[in-house]
Amino acid sequence: MTSPTFCALLAVAIAVVACPQLLADPVPDLELVASRIRASLCAHPPKPEEVRKQVAALKPDGTWPDVRYDSQQRGGWHVIEHLTRVTQLAVAYTAPESPLHGDAAVLAAADRALDWWLVTNLARPKWAANWWYNDIATPRALGDIGILLDGHLQPATALRLRERLAWAKPGMTGQNWVWLSGVVLREAILTRDEPKAAEMFRNIFREIRVGREEGLQPDMSFHQHGAQQQFGNYGLAFASDSLDYLRLAAGTVWAPPAEQLGLVRDYVLEGQVWHLWRGQYDLNACGRQIVNDAGKARAVERILTHMGEVDPGHAAAYATALAGIAGESREPGPLGSRAYYCSDMLSYRTPGWMLSVQLTSARTIPNELVNSENEQGLYVGLGSAFLYRTGREYADLPHVWDWRRIPGTVAPLAGGPIKPGELRNGSPWAGVAGSRTGSAAAMHFVPKAKGHPSWESHCCFACFPRGYVQLSQVTDNPSAGDAHPVSSVAQTLLTGEVVWLPLGGEAQLLTHGTHSFTGPGAVWHDEVAYVFPTAETILVQTGPRTDSWFASYHKPEDAKMKALVTHAVFGLAVDHGAHAARPAAACIVLPNTPRADLAARLADPGLTIVANDDRVQAARDGDGRLVAACYAVPAPGLLPLTPDQPCLWLVADGSLTATDPTQHLSTLTFHAGERKLKLPLATGDHAGQAATVAYP
Numbered sequence: 001m002t003s004p005t006f007c008a009l010l011a012v013a014i015a016v017v018a019c020p021q022l023l024a025d026p027v028p029d030l031e032l033v034a035s036r037i038r039a040s041l042c043a044h045p046p047k048p049e050e051v052r053k054q055v056a057a058l059k060p061d062g063t064w065p066d067v068r069y070d071s072q073q074r075g076g077w078h079v080i081e082h083l084t085r086v087t088q089l090a091v092a093y094t095a096p097e098s099p100l101h102g103d104a105a106v107l108a109a110a111d112r113a114l115d116w117w118l119v120t121n122l123a124r125p126k127w128a129a130n131w132w133y134n135d136i137a138t139p140r141a142l143g144d145i146g147i148l149l150d151g152h153l154q155p156a157t158a159l160r161l162r163e164r165l166a167w168a169k170p171g172m173t174g175q176n177w178v179w180l181s182g183v184v185l186r187e188a189i190l191t192r193d194e195p196k197a198a199e200m201f202r203n204i205f206r207e208i209r210v211g212r213e214e215g216l217q218p219d220m221s222f223h224q225h226g227a228q229q230q231f232g233n234y235g236l237a238f239a240s241d242s243l244d245y246l247r248l249a250a251g252t253v254w255a256p257p258a259e260q261l262g263l264v265r266d267y268v269l270e271g272q273v274w275h276l277w278r279g280q281y282d283l284n285a286c287g288r289q290i291v292n293d294a295g296k297a298r299a300v301e302r303i304l305t306h307m308g309e310v311d312p313g314h315a316a317a318y319a320t321a322l323a324g325i326a327g328e329s330r331e332p333g334p335l336g337s338r339a340y341y342c343s344d345m346l347s348y349r350t351p352g353w354m355l356s357v358q359l360t361s362a363r364t365i366p367n368e369l370v371n372s373e374n375e376q377g378l379y380v381g382l383g384s385a386f387l388y389r390t391g392r393e394y395a396d397l398p399h400v401w402d403w404r405r406i407p408g409t410v411a412p413l414a415g416g417p418i419k420p421g422e423l424r425n426g427s428p429w430a431g432v433a434g435s436r437t438g439s440a441a442a443m444h445f446v447p448k449a450k451g452h453p454s455w456e457s458h459c460c461f462a463c464f465p466r467g468y469v470q471l472s473q474v475t476d477n478p479s480a481g482d483a484h485p486v487s488s489v490a491q492t493l494l495t496g497e498v499v500w501l502p503l504g505g506e507a508q509l510l511t512h513g514t515h516s517f518t519g520p521g522a523v524w525h526d527e528v529a530y531v532f533p534t535a536e537t538i539l540v541q542t543g544p545r546t547d548s549w550f551a552s553y554h555k556p557e558d559a560k561m562k563a564l565v566t567h568a569v570f571g572l573a574v575d576h577g578a579h580a581a582r583p584a585a586a587c588i589v590l591p592n593t594p595r596a597d598l599a600a601r602l603a604d605p606g607l608t609i610v611a612n613d614d615r616v617q618a619a620r621d622g623d624g625r626l627v628a629a630c631y632a633v634p635a636p637g638l639l640p641l642t643p644d645q646p647c648l649w650l651v652a653d654g655s656l657t658a659t660d661p662t663q664h665l666s667t668l669t670f671h672a673g674e675r676k677l678k679l680p681l682a683t684g685d686h687a688g689q690a691a692t693v694a695y696p
Contacts, residue, residue, distance in 0.1 A: 027194045029252040034189050036248050037147050041087070042095035051092040051100055054085050055109040062116025073557045074130040075371035083141040086113045090148035107149070111157050114145060118160035125167070130371060136179045139168050143186025150190060162191065170203050174214040174224045175234040178207050178241050201254035204245050207238075208260040211685060216263065217342040218685045220271040228365035229343035229358070229381075231275050231285035232296050239264070239272055243303050246310040265311055269321060272300050274338045274347045276325040277354045278391030283398075284345065284358040284384055288367050288374035290398055301326060337434025337463070339441075341659065341688030346432040346441040348463040353591035354388040355468055357408065357461050359443040361430035363663065368422065375420040376403040376552035382423065383408045383443055383459045385470065389527065389591050393492040399565040400545040403552065405488040405573060410445070410457045410472055413484040413575065417551060424448040427456075429631065431648040431661030433690035438652030439463040442617065442629030442661065455485055460617035462627035462650075464607060467590040469619040469627075471612045472574075474582045484578040486539065487585040489530060494568035498542050499524040501598055512543030516575075522602040525570050529593035531605045532574070536583055541571035584612045611638060625652040641677070641695075644669040656695035663687040672696075 057064055064085065071078035089110035092100040100106050121127055121138065128134050146153075146161050153161065165187040170180045185200035187193075210218045215238075217223055222235030229235075242264045249255045275282040281296035304322040308315030324333035332354075338347045344359040358381045360366040366381030367374055374380070385408025386394065403418055404411040426448035432441045442460040455474050462469040472487040498510040503520040516539055519532035523540060532538055546566040555561045574585035588605045610618035610628070618628035618639060627650045628639055636642055641656065643649065647668055649658035658668050658679055668691070670677040679691040 027192055029254065030189055030192060030194060030197055032252060033197070033248050034147055034150070037144065037186075037189070038094060040244070040247075041144055041148060042091050042098070045091055045095040045098035046088045048092070048099045051089060051106060054089065055105055058109050058113055062112040062114075064113075068557060071557055072129045073555055075373050075553075076555055076558055077128050077130060077133045077137075078557060079128065080133060080137055080141070082113065082117060083138065083145070086110055086117070087141060087145055087148075089113070090145050093152070094148045107152060110145075110149065111152075111154050114142075114149075115154070115157045115160065118142075118157065118164055121164055122160060135168070136176070136183065139165055139183045140179065140186065143183060143190070146190045147186060162187075165190065170200070174207065174222075175230075175238045175241070176224070178204050178238060178245075182241065182245070198254055201245070201249055201256075204241075205249075205256040205260055208242060208256065208263050210263065212342065216267055217340075219340045219342045219689070220267050220338075221340040221343040221345065222267070222271065223343070225368055225370070226365050227342075227363055228287070228368060229285070229340070229345055230287050231272065232281055232293075233287040233289055236272065236296060236299055239268055239303055240299055242267075243306055243310070247306065250310055261311055265307070265314055265317075268300075268303055268307060269317060269334075270338065272303070273321045273325060273333055274349070275356070276300055276333060277349075277388040278332050279326055280388070280391040280395070282347075282354075282356045282388070283386050283394055284356040284381070288370055288377065290367065290374065290377060290380055297325070336436045337439035339432040339434045339439065339659075339690060341432055341663075341686075341690070344430045344432065344443070346434065346439055346461070346463075348434065348439040348468070350465055352389065355385060355461070355463055356388070357383070357385045357432070357441040359383055359430040359432070359441055360425045360445075361443070361661070362425055362428045362448075364425075364430075366423065366425075369420055372554040374552060375554050376401075376418045378418045378421060378423050379404065379406045379409045379411045382406075382425070382445060383410065385461060387490070387528070387589065387591065393526070395493065396565065397491070397493055397567060397569070398552070399549055400547040400567050400569060401491065402541075402545075402569075402571065405486070405491050405571055407488050407490050408459070408461070408470065410455075410459065410474060410485050410487050410576075413486045413578075421449065428662045428664075429646070431629075431659045431688065433648055433650060433657050433659045434463075435650065435652045435655060435657050435692070437465050438625045438627065438650050440627040440629065440648055440650045442648050444631055444661075456614075457485070458614050458617060458629070458631060459487075460619075460627070460629040462607075462619040464621040464623075464625055464627075466606045466621060467588060469607055469609060470585075470587045470589065471609065471617040471619070472576075472585045473612060473614050473617070474576045474584075475614050476582065485576045485582070486573045487576065488571070488573045489587050489589070490525075490528075490570065490572040492526065492570050494542055494570040495526040497525070497595070498540065498570060499595060499598065500540065501602055503602060507598070510540060510542055513541075515540040515542075520602075522598055523572055524593070524595055524598045525572075527592055527594065529590040529598055529601045529605075530572055531588040531590065531602055532586065533588065533605075533609060534584075534586055536585055537575040537577070539571075539573045539575055541569065543568060545569045586612050626650060641670045641672050644671070651695060654694060655692045657690045657692045659688060659690040661688075 068078035093106045168183040181203035188196035224230040224234035275285040304318045346357040348355045426446040427444045429444035445457045458473045460471045501507045523530040549561045576582040615632040620626040668679045682689040
């Protein structure tokens with residue numbers, strides 16, 4: 001009979017052979033990286049009372065009674081909570097500042113819970129219904145736990161951990177590539193595999209590059225799942241991970257070249273920062289997870305806080321940006337325009353307000369529907385335009401949104417719940433352009449989906465320092481039938497009074513309910529004047545609305561998604577009518593207008609509509625700025641400049657700025673009387689980028 005002592009020694013010997021980390025000599029750079037990962041994870045140890053509670057609740061088999069281990073929800077897989085708790089136990093045991101540092105009971109609980117997971121997971125490789133949890137979230141958490149408890153786990157647990165991590169392989173594109181490479185890097189750290197660690201750092205930093213494939217774009221936007229803007233989803237994870245891996249590699253042989261650090265800098269300062277306003281993240285930048293999530297803003301603030309550590313030469317730029325977006329500066333972040341021509345997106349910022357516009361074209365994909373997220377967001381990204389002034393306009397509002405009234409979009413007046421799906425644009429005509437004080441975004445939308453209203457629409461947003469002009473024109477085609485389109489202008493939280501002022505009439509304070517008026521006139525709400533200069537039908541909705549997230553985020557295992565929420569909502573739209581001769585919609589939006597100035601703004605808004613039809617949409621301000629979307633070559637004399645091709649252009653800041661929204665042309669020529677202005681246009685990866693020439 002073999003003695004128990006011999007069996008124990010044999011088991012340890014097998015574990016030593018199977019687990020190189022138990023025997024191999026330390027590799028200095030790997031040890032440095034491991035210590036940095038531990039320090040990052042241990043920066044905020046959990047409260048000891050919470051840890052003791054989890055230790056006490058852990059069952060003998062290594063599970064917790066309140067975790068839903070039968071979860072098969074694709075988004076928000078509840079089983080991962082088990083690893084979250086194991087990580088908390090590991091941090092409590094490892095963190096030098098933790099009151100439970102070195103506590104034997106905490107370590108025993110962590111080992112038992114981790115071993116249960118590994119035994120179960122090794123028998124169920126495809127445990128979660130969503131591959132992301134199986135291939136990324138689970139092994140990344142396991143790698144972090146292994147690094148925290150390296151040298152403290154039972155040999156059998158360490159052996160199973162290595163077996164599970166060995167499944168990880170790099171692959172895919174964009175941020176998915178970074179996530180998967182990061183998992184393998186953690187395995188390399190635990191196995192002291194320096195060549196593999198070097199390869200994974202190369203993999204991760206390889207993705208810090210620009211191009212029109214998935215990932216970082218030439219205009220400093222970010223694409224994932226095709227040509228789809230993902231600033232606040234995959235793109236935010238990319239920015240965060242880029243910072244973290246730059247910090248891990250700093251001072252080691254794996255640090256990337258300065259050019260890649262420069263790309264991360266540009267993406268943070270010219271991409272991410274432009275989508276925050278007074279501590280809130282832009283809804284247009286959130287992708288399918290369209291929530292006004294302050295957590296996204298805090299993630300960007302964390303990036304700005306630490307980027308100076310790896311990029312000290314530009315620490316002042318990060319500090320200035322951080323002060324602005326956090327609301328600590330008189331100027332909330334960068335000012336001017338950013339035209340994201342790879343993503344059909346525009347950000348226009350003044351000291352007092354910001355407008356974000358998300359268009360779509362045949363080149364790009366509007367907000368996707370994945371993992372039962374965004375099931376009601378059919379019209380989001382189809383010209384959605386969000387105005388920010390206080391930063392609280394949309395706080396928690398999507399809970400109760402009318403998803404057919406997304407600001408900036410054209411959608412049916414009424415109907416039942418939106419059928420989940422994706423609505424694409426069949427036209428390539430969508431462009432953005434900007435200068436320091438003016439900007440433009442315009443789109444010809446041709447619906448490309450069965451079962452949806454089949455009218456075509458043209459929309460244009462002309463931005464000036466005083467405010468912006470929203471123009472829309474709906475054109476019937478033979479299959480449009482009796483569809484009844486509405487152009488939405490605003491849908492925000494109701495804050496204070498709502499006033500209607502007809503031209504030449506008396507102001508009317510609106511009660512809760514639905515109101516219909518005929519312009520000319522103006523609506524005032526929350527220090528914003530909405531001026532309607534033509535005889536259009538204006539729809540105003542005010543009052544409480546009750547709903548839940550469940551219709552758009554169908555996650556039946558999450559009670560919070562079904563919880564009803566009530567908010568008072570302000571909605572504003574223009575009715576294009578149900579008849580064939582549909583009137584155009586035009587609204588001049590003037591942020592930061594006191595109620596006392598409403599009559600003066602109605603009489604003279606300072607912005608003028610020059611044209612609004614399916615050939616030309618144009619507006620100008622009183623200081624010589626002009627924006628024009630020419631879907632066809634305009635008639636001579638209509639505008640001060642006549643282009644030789646359909647295009648989007650503006651005159652501002654002593655320059656003519658123009659772009660080809662189809663991204664097919666190589667030159668544009670403008671005629672001003674006898675004068676000819678020729679603009680060479682970018683092609684290839686930079687197709688769609690606006691060109692500028694001095695004018696007048």
